[in-house]
Amino acid sequence: MKRRTLLAAVAAAATLTGASAWAEAEVTAGFIYIGTPGDGGWTYEHDQSRRKMEAHFDGKVKTIFQENVPESADAERAITQMAIAGADIIFTTSFGYMDPTLAVAEKFPNVKFEHATGYKRSDNVSTYSARFYEGRAVQGHIAGHMTKTNKIGYIASFPIPEVIRGINSAYIHAKKVNPDVEFSVVWAYTWFDPAKEADAARALIENGADVILQHTDSTAPQAAAKEAGNVITFGQASDMADYAPHPRVSSIIDNWAPYYIARVQAVLDGSWESVDTWDGIDTGMVEIGEITDAVPAEVKESALAMVEAIRTGEYSPFTGPLNKQDGSAWLAEGEVADLGTLAGMSFYVEGITDEIPN
Structure with a gap:
């Protein structure tokens, strides 16, 4: 499958949430995927959690995503494009996005970033993983x-x-x-x-x-x-x-949905801060x-x-x-x-x- 462009992702998300919901949205949450939601595994679960998070906020949050982004210079370009497109918080969902995430975050200090499975943080970059x-x-x-x-x-x-x-x-x-x-x-x-x-x-x-x-x-x-x-x-x-x-x-x-809901809620509340999360069976992650x-x-x-x-x-x-x-x-x-x-x-x-x- 060819890599979906950001514009196509935006169009898909608009279809999912409805134009009126988009007009009322207070936060835009972006997702960078290593694979396709149809992989049946890692990316599928991130995408299911994205959908659950969006539904939870019932129009307050819109989501955009880009799939099949390689862990290379393409990642930095894709994350940058998403920040330029107006994302308030961006979840980069693979280990190899670590350094590209940090690089883009430095250029966009007002955007919040969440990197999955990594260990490098900054004032506007959090990390999260599961046990x-x-x-x-x-x-x-x-x-x-x-x-x-x-x-x-x-x-x-x-x-x-x-x-x-x-x-x-x-x-x-x-x-x-x-x-x-x-x-x-x-x-x-x-x-x-x-x-x-x-x-x-x-x-x-x-x-x-x-x-x-x-x-x-x-x-x-x-x-x-x-x-x-x-x-x-x-x-x-x-x-x-x-x-x-x-x-x-x-x-x-x-199960990433509770984490995505909590972190987007923090953006809505103005309480988001950089943290490191490593949860397991005890929390249901x-x-x-x-x-x-x-x-x-x-x-x-x-x-x-x-x-x-x-x-x-x-x-x-x-x-x-x-x-x-x-x-x-x-x-x-x-x-x-x-x-x-x-x-x-x-x-x-x-x-x-x-x-x-x-």
Whole structure:
């Protein structure tokens, strides 16, 4: 799909909200997307949350968006164009937009910016992310129980802390219930490329993996698993429920709507300030999709118990004893990883034999 122009996005949003609502709108909120809302995953959920936010304000807020914006110089141009078009707050929804967001924010000090999954802030740039690793723990728990070959494949996007945390979390919890489990990681170096994601899934399946996890955005791995047969997958970023009960057995769902509503409300109130938000299962920013009947009842019960323990704070996915990949001690018995280490995680835990690319 060709990248939608800003004018086309504006026209689409106008159709959605109605011309009269636009005339009364007090705030314009812009969104920059790495993929298309039709990806069924990451961008789909951001767009669903955009729609819910707009509906919540019932005409006080209009939204515009631009899809398929690469994490390159194109990003800075797209964000700049959106600011010039009159956006009061702009949500840039992919890690690679971090520096372009900061650069544009410096030129438009009266515009508020919200960058997803990044770590650089300024007076008019906030950051927000979700504790996806909490959902990966649940997925790893289910995967470790369900694999018959003891080989689990993981399709990774880029070697950044967010992705490395997820791999570690899934592995730790698969290994806890199945000491014989092995992880193989394929780096796709893309967030959304169905062809690459499908090829990665097929390569993992050919290597014996009968469970596929992913930190990429499309449903292509599910399609590849279905072709292979006897391979299960998990929805990523969105429920992907159309793929239930086979091969998808559950999912991580990113629910951004409450955050978008709160941040736009802050603009309306004049109370917006730069903050760093990192929420998880406890606030509902991370949800676990339905665990289907393809999962044995006792495994489903234990997985839901883990979800509840994480929600209440009774359990943290990174709780010792844990060593780093090289065998050096990391967390002692009962010790919980500090947020700073998790935020900058650049190492695998003991037992993963793959190497993290430079």
